[in-house]
Amino acid sequence: MVRIVVGMAGQGRVTLIDPEAAAEAVTVPLAGFPDAVRRLEARRPRWVWSDTRSWYPRLLEAGVRVERCHDLRLCGAILEHSAATVTVRDAGEHPRPAWLPVGPSEPGAAAAVAASSVIARTPLFELDEFDAVSDSVATVGTPGFIDAAADPGIDPIDRADDAVAGSSAEPVAAVIAEHDRQLALLAGSAEPNALRLLLAAESAGALIGAELHAAGLPWDRAVHERVLEDELGPKPKTGWKPARMEELAAQVRTALDAASVNLDSQADLLRALRRAGILVDSTSRWELREQDHPAIEPLLAYKKLARLLSANGWAWLDEWIAGGRFRPDYVPGGTATGRWATSGGGALQLPKIVRSAVVADPGWTLVVADAAQLEPRVLAGMARDEAMAAAGRGLDFYRGIVDAGVVETREQAKYAILGAMYGATTGESGRLVPRLARAYPRAMALVDRAAAEGERGGVVSTLLGRSSPLPPSEWHAAQSRASQPEASPADERRARSVAREWGRFTRNFVVQGSAAEWALCWMAALRTRLAAIAAAGAEAAGPITPASASGLVFERAPHLVYFLHDEIIVHTPQALAADVAAAVEEAAIGAGRLLFGDFPVEFPLDLAVVDSYALADA
DNA sequence: ACCTGCCGCGCC
DNA sequence: AAAGGGCGCGGCAGGT
Incomplete structure (x- = not known):
């Protein structure tokens, strides 16, 4: 695997260098960076750079796509916290350099499942580099290493200016040294294969995040406006509430006999409700729903419309939709579990x-796919729970649990599973969990171990080795107060409560985080397959000229336009939809193999080829 | 005029 | 209908 390291060379110039063939280093002005990358991409290197969000957008703007990278910021963060690298980190020979940015940066009808022979022939993303990760783990680490406290991060604008000004930020030698340091941590880790896959998947995610932003989600403003008018009434003048909301508010005020109550103020509304004899402790929907009073129905309707107006109303359209596209800023690896975050626009x-x-x-059309009941399937795989995996053989995991005689109804199965993964102790969900535990002891033991580790302040890890943060200061404070001789029963209750709360977090962490890894592998594999479909299509369309090359990135080729934890949307020319759908299915099967080898856990998709996203879950 | 914390609710 | 994990965002309230 050739690597090409990217770093600054001073005077606003960029050096691209294969450290193993240093004589061929290229140094170009920033403006020449995309062309230099385009030329070198033919060698299919792994691009090594500080931060994909800083470097990749300018390539995409110039129509340059890269196949793979190593994002030093994201990979450094994983290596810095992983329980699998504790020993090699504690040896102290590989200290993290101060320049490396930490914390999130800012940027700017379904085709049939492909036969498994296709899977075997078509390489997954860099599958050749990885063996399937065969051990299931909720790795227990040693508390006491670096906390996940958020660092301020690096402003991309400043970074770009630095680059233009030729600051000494990221001189290429430092970037090479950092990559070597990370490779040494990897080599010295307890789980090098799993971690290597995680770093590759995380870096692929970084590329995809930038590509999703560049491509944008196709958005029909007229359709959105029609939805708003149907729900809210005509667009009001600025400073006015939509007519439908005013009508509902009037009904609520009459029913409460509170002529001037401000429904947008929780405090005001709560007082008015209580004065009208509706004894609620909050104005939340689930509590109001229980009440029998003529004010409730219009109030809930009002709140629903108020939410639509403020979150996705006309102002949102003006701010977020331009040129028929919604371009949120995705933040790969933006949460503790490795799930993505977004910044702005509420894309998730x-x-x-x-x-x-x-x-x-x-x-064009949309290929919309989501992994059905991803988290319990991932749990079954991690725990190597044959019985649970068997229940998941088929599209509906919950039905499988009923058919196995564990519970009576599908709804019970759903709540039992959610309760097991989230740590429910009360209610119907909590009562069902023991039945699940009898049927699937291995899976239950895995999450119970993770919870127990969290309760005592320890670290747990995902399948591929992303580790949980240490408990917050309240955990430490509560435990130390409870361990004092003069501790009160209240102190002890508080300590147990705080401990269990963190245990629920670590319980869920191993499942949610590993599911996020499956999703990354799925998406990364899909990205590779889409590129192959695009290349085949381009070949059929004739030679690629420089002018058409940028079109190859998005304008002619199927490409990912949305990602939501366990769901993707590909925007594709209609003629390629069947190929794309097959690629989506193959990628899912491949992701399962990559993470769980031959263990018989399945990851079926709900997949639809539709012109509108709204038709996907019909 | 800001900032921060909390609530409520949208998604998974 | 069920109450347990992860988020982001808009709005209000209460502070400076």
Whole structure:
């Protein structure tokens, strides 16, 4: 595997160097960076750079896509916290350099499942580099290493200016040294194969995050406006509430006999409710729903509309939709578990009601796929729980649990599973968990171990070796107070409560984090397959000229446009939709193999080829 | 005029 | 209907 390291060379110039063939180093002005990368990409190197969010957008703007990279910021963060690197880190021979940015940076009808012979022939993303990760682990580490406290991060604008000004940030020698340091941590780790896969997947995610932003989610403003008018009434003048909300507010005020209550103020509303004899402790929907009073129905309707207006109303459209695209800033690895975050636009919370505005361009269509019940399947695989995996053989895991006689209804199965993964102790969900534990002891033991480790302040890790942060200061404070001789029963209750709370976090961490790893591998494999489909299509269309090369990135080729934890959308020319759908299915099968080898856990998809996102879960 | 914390709710 | 994990965001309240 050739690596090409990217770093600054002073005077605003960029050096691209294969450290093993240093004589061939290229130094170019920043403006020449995309072309230099385009030329060298033919060698299919792994690009090593400080931060994908700083470097890759300018390549994408110039129409340059790269196949793979190593994101030093993201990979450094994983290596710095992983329980698998504790020993090699504690040896102290590989201290983290001060310049390396830490914490998030800012950027700027389904085809049939492909036969497994296809899977075997088509390499996954860099599958050749990895053996399937065969050990299931909820690795227990040693508390006492670096906390996950957020660092301020690096402003991308400043970074770009630095680059132009030729600051000494990231001189290429330092970047090479950092990559070597990370490779040494990897080599010295307890789980080099798993971690190597995680770093590759995380870095692929970084590329995908930038590509998703550059491509944008196709968005039909007119459809969105129609939704708003249907729900809220005509767009009001600035400073006015939509007509439908005013009507509902009037009904609520009449029913409460509170002519001037401000429904947007929790405090004001709560007082008015209680004065009207509705004895609630909050204004939240689940509590109001229980009440029998004529004010409740219009109030809940009002709150629903208020939410739509403030989160995805006309102002949102003006701010976030331009040129028929929604371009949120994705933050790969932005949460403790490795799930992505987004910054701005609420991209991970698109309400179902506005999804009808996600419409494919003319001649194009959307391939929408989500992994059905991903987390319990990942748990079954991690725990190597044969019985649980058997229940998941088929599209509906919950039905499988019922058919196995564990519980009576599908709903019970769902709540039992959620309870097991989230640590429910009360309610119907909590009562069902023991039945699940009898049926699937291995899976239950895995999450119970993770919870126990968290309760005592320890570290747990995902399948591939991403480790949990240490407990917050409240955990330490509560435990130390409870261990004092003069500790009160209240102190002890508080300490147990705080401990159990952190245990629920670590319990969920191993499942959610490992599911995020499956999703990254799925998406990374899909990205590779989409590129192959695009290349084949381009070949059929004739030679690639420099002018058409940028079109190869998004304008002619199927490409990912959305990612939501266990769900993806590919925007594709209609003629390629069947190929894309097959690629999506193959990638899912491949991700399962990569993480769980031959263990018989399945990851079926709900997949739809539709012109509008709203039609996907019909 | 800001900032921060909390609530409520959208998604997984 | 069920209450347990992870997020981001808008709005209000209460502080400076």
